[in-house]
Amino acid sequence: MERAGTILRGPELEPIEGRLVVEDGRITHIEEERVDSTDIVLPAFVNAHTHVGDSIAKEAGGGLTLEELVAPPDGLKHRLLRRSSREEMVAAVRRSLRYMIDGGTAACLDFREGGVEGVEVLREAAAGLPLDALAFARGSTAAMEAGDGFGASGANDATFEEERAAARKAGKPFAIHAGEADPSDLTPALDLEPAFLVHVVHPEPGHLERIERESVPVVVCPRSNLVTGVGLPPVADLAERTTVALGTDNVMLNSPSMFREMEFLAKLTDVSAREVLRMATVNGAELGGLEYGPLAVGRPARFQVVDGDSDNLAGARDPVRAVVRRAGVDDVSEVVLEPGRLS
Template sequence: MTDKSPQIISGLALVGEELAPLHADIIVEHGTITAIEENPRAPPLWICPALFNAHTHLGDTIAMDCGATGDLVSLVTPPDGLKHRLLRAASRDDLAAGMRASIGEMIGTGTAGCADFREGGEEGVILLRDASRDLPFHAMAFGRDGGERVSDGTGISSARDVAGVERIVAEARKAGKKVAFHAGERDAGDVDAALSFDPDFIVHGTHATKKQLRTCAEKGIPVVICPRSNWTLGVTDSAKKPPVMLMQELGCTIWLGTDNVMFVPPDLGGEMAFVSTLYKTDPASILRSAIAGSVLTGSQFFLSPGARACLRIIDPEQNALKFSRDPVTSMVKRAPFSCRGTNVFNS
């Protein structure tokens, strides 16, 4: 949105972190929500915060559905997992085009940003920035293999897979950058080491213990869950892993990600529907998890005065959603099919 004049967006808005439904006018000026005013006569549109995909590997787009079989180590563990070999063999143009195509898919389904673990060193970070250039999208690069120097943060594969972790983390902290770890994906053995660095978030926590999750809750370390990826890669076959209900009971901050595009589309609508079906958690908490990682951009996408205006407008009258008794539940369970709308994304 480039027009500097005030814009009024009216409908049933999901307001604040509570996602409280309110028939309202949302006033946007210079890309910022300046007021939310109740309006009982607002049109029957749904206004939802934009989504934020808290864990992606967008470079993997070039290996999408390549028919690979194997375990976590042989497929995605650096430096010689199948994905890493395919990435090294791909051209720069193909990598950039693949990432841009996946970003376009995310934009089309109401996602306004992602936290991408960036392979390929400095060049990999530059590729992501080239791929997202001029798009209404916050592509946060968590670099590795030297990419940490020019990225938004450091994305460490696992505390046990990377040499010199102490140095890498210390340099990131000195530069004022964020630190994130894969942890607990195949077992709980690397979680304690990751938590010892007080990271800004960990990814997976699939096999994290109750004690480890309590530490996450007490220290305020968000856990990014990627259930479809976990099931696809065979690190879980149980609704108890990742332990979503336990995370909620302990008060963990949960964010939602989709992980490797090689195996799973970067569609948070599909991820939300999967979590809802398999883990039986409250729809509002699932939707909240698909938004909350936006804090990494410097301003969460939740609808509140003073927040950056990153939202999507859905017209339920265009399809069967007009019969919905609960817009939040419908957005979580039916987003892949019906909840496409108009985006208002501001950088």
């Protein structure tokens, strides 16, 4: 398999004109040469924070506060989840996963409600799809053991010390929401030594210093934060200190489109387009412990091809800015998700 055009090569997403060659599911060559193609070849996205169970409740709860929408156990989403049958859940989640694939996404790191059954719902919904749906389970240590890690709601909800110890013993990542509505849960969240934090909208200077000192990665979800009215995270400050990845958060509130998330972040902040694209691809893969990410020789072939001559993108002078600030699902001409996905 060969694909030609402008290839966003390596961890720095360097745009080169040339060809990308795939053999047996892995990238074997990236050759810089003149080619007759306007395509843009870039890494597949990794959506670093989702709640795809919310696919059964899209656009529910307009006007509610963050706590009214999502706080366990009686926030609107949790009530709707309890009322839904397993069949409804699986069907709704599968449609969201398919949408993500069509939009160039190879993996999502999903915070899974519903305990062991919630993990099983995600597994069933993802069956046969070329997407890594990683279950950061919630509800019990048994759910964590059935899934790919533990995804805690927040340190103001519980201490999570038992779950953190169990995840460490199982050799699985422990991640936690923190600093979403206010800074009160950031210190106890950091005390748990998480694999990464989610949101971090309201860090104080001491939290930023500690995040940098302890090299704690952060996943930001700016569209969700705006919808819930909690504000926007200091993404540039965070990116200066640690690895930052990008997620779309609740399907209840936002489509799981990484193109929309990138555009939103790029236009509301002074973070460069290249750094935003790294957050959506290379950095997310790193957080998920995935072997793919940058387009480089020896890596699994998991990438997308964007039509640089679409009516939307024709004439763009900067391919990285065009992908981040302008492209959408309709501009994706091909998504290549070869086997050999997990490291």
